[in-house]
Amino acid sequence: MGSHLAGVWFTVTDLQVTSGKGSWVTTVDGQSYLDLSSGIAVTSTGHCHPHVVAAIQRQAERFVHAQVNCYRHDLLEPLGARLAEICPPGIDTFFFANSGAEATEAAVKLAKQATGRPGIVVFEGSFHGRTHQTMAMTTSKAVYRAGHAPLPSGIFVAPYPNVARAVDADAEVDRCLEGFTRLLRTQTSPAEVAAAVIEPVLGEGGYVPAPARFLQGIADACRDHGILFVADEVQTGFGRTGRMFAVDHLGLEPDVVVMAKGIASGFPMSAIGAGADLMARWPPGSHGGTYGGNPLGCAAALATIDVLTEPGFLDGVRARGARLRAGLERIGERHEGVLDVRGVGLMQALELVDGVRVAAVMKHCLAEHRVILMNAGTDGTVLRLMPPLVITDAEVDLALRALDDAIGATA
Numbered sequence: 001m002g003s004h005l006a007g008v009w010f011t012v013t014d015l016q017v018t019s020g021k022g023s024w025v026t027t028v029d030g031q032s033y034l035d036l037s038s039g040i041a042v043t044s045t046g047h048c049h050p051h052v053v054a055a056i057q058r059q060a061e062r063f064v065h066a067q068v069n070c071y072r073h074d075l076l077e078p079l080g081a082r083l084a085e086i087c088p089p090g091i092d093t094f095f096f097a098n099s100g101a102e103a104t105e106a107a108v109k110l111a112k113q114a115t116g117r118p119g120i121v122v123f124e125g126s127f128h129g130r131t132h133q134t135m136a137m138t139t140s141k142a143v144y145r146a147g148h149a150p151l152p153s154g155i156f157v158a159p160y161p162n163v164a165r166a167v168d169a170d171a172e173v174d175r176c177l178e179g180f181t182r183l184l185r186t187q188t189s190p191a192e193v194a195a196a197v198i199e200p201v202l203g204e205g206g207y208v209p210a211p212a213r214f215l216q217g218i219a220d221a222c223r224d225h226g227i228l229f230v231a232d233e234v235q236t237g238f239g240r241t242g243r244m245f246a247v248d249h250l251g252l253e254p255d256v257v258v259m260a261k262g263i264a265s266g267f268p269m270s271a272i273g274a275g276a277d278l279m280a281r282w283p284p285g286s287h288g289g290t291y292g293g294n295p296l297g298c299a300a301a302l303a304t305i306d307v308l309t310e311p312g313f314l315d316g317v318r319a320r321g322a323r324l325r326a327g328l329e330r331i332g333e334r335h336e337g338v339l340d341v342r343g344v345g346l347m348q349a350l351e352l353v354d355g356v357r358v359a360a361v362m363k364h365c366l367a368e369h370r371v372i373l374m375n376a377g378t379d380g381t382v383l384r385l386m387p388p389l390v391i392t393d394a395e396v397d398l399a400l401r402a403l404d405d406a407i408g409a410t411a
């Protein structure tokens with residue numbers, strides 16, 4: 001018997017790691033690697049931020065599990081209050097879960113209960129998770145769905161603009177806005193749609209930022225039809241794009257915000273937020289979960305939010321995002337085969353000619369520079385850079401040198 005672990009996980013590297021600090025992870029043989037994956041956009045404050053670690057340690061001595069149905073522990077309301085301060089206007093009431101998929105499921109259940117409508121609209125290329133409902137909402141790659149039928153019904157897929165590939169960016173936004181309204185005339189009636197769930201920047205689907213006019217148009221159409229506008233900020237939230245939430249760049253006010261990943265620096269924790277009136281339409285007992293609102297997760301989230309709201313923190317994210325972006329653009333100009341450079345804040349990407357080249361670049365960065373990268377996109381043609389938000393200028397430069405060399409070496 002070799003491994004006792006299931007083979008179902010796809011692997012980004014074969015590294016065996018023992019610890020992490022800031023932007024770095026250390027392997028069993030004592031080597032350090034620069035982690036531009038952040039464990040898939042999770043370690044917002046870096047690996048083992050001292051403030052987050054201390055908060056978890058302190059909390060572990062008080063309570064490891066205080067089940068929300070049985071009693072209420074003393075970090076739940078403080079976390080709700082803190083989230084209300086940093087969330088888009090109108091979002092002031094929260095439900096806690098453990099993962100992004102669970103939070104997305106919760107948002108769908110809230111939307112169905114609150115509106116009395118059965119349908120959900122999602123967007124092409126999106127990724128919302130791996131449970132049956134969220135698989136059915138995911139169209140970034142067929143592998144997530146294949147072999148798992150039957151999937152839940154009542155999900156309709158609208159187009160999501162990719163202005164990088166379009167000849168005319170405005171026409172592409174028009175096409176997709178028309179696609180949404182056509183969907184509501186042809187595939188389902190608006191009166192039967194509870195929510196439209198959208199990633200403001202496609203994550204797994206290829207780091208594709210939605211143009212402002214598109215997001216605003218969808219939000220407006222939702223309001224006109226009484227459809228809830230649900231922002232899946234699982235990957236984009238908690239400072240990743242240089243604002244607390246990606247919708248903050250546009251001043252959008254979603255009805256529901258879905259949060260996970262960066263919320264607690266790696267402690268399994270997720271949440272949905274909505275206005276108090278909307279949340280009040282979710283019948284008590286119709287949803288819940290054994291671990292949601294776990295005290296360690298709440299402590300980690302509160303400490304994470306402390307770090308993210310330190311004066312100048314998000315300015316720093318934007319500055320280092322701009323530094324990374326400028327470097328990527330220089331790489332794009334210098335090398336053949338770079339089709340696009342795109343992203344927001346510290347959520348940046350290079351699109352290359354094919355997925356084989358992306359895999360070769362990742363392999364070269366790992367083997368020659370000890371830099372961990374991930375891909376994205378339907379065909380794996382996108383190299384995504386999602387470093388810890390605390391990455392330094394020097395580490396950004398190191399990553400850029402590695403990428404420059406790897407893209408040259410794999411031409």
Ligand SMILES: Cc1ncc(COP(=O)(O)O)c(C=O)c1O
Pocket residue numbers: 040099100101102104127128129130199203204232233234235236260261
């Ligand atoms: C936008 C988005 N939504 C939902 C999820 C699902 O989160 P989890 O893997 O924690 O279930 C992900 C995970 O990558 C994501 O990027």
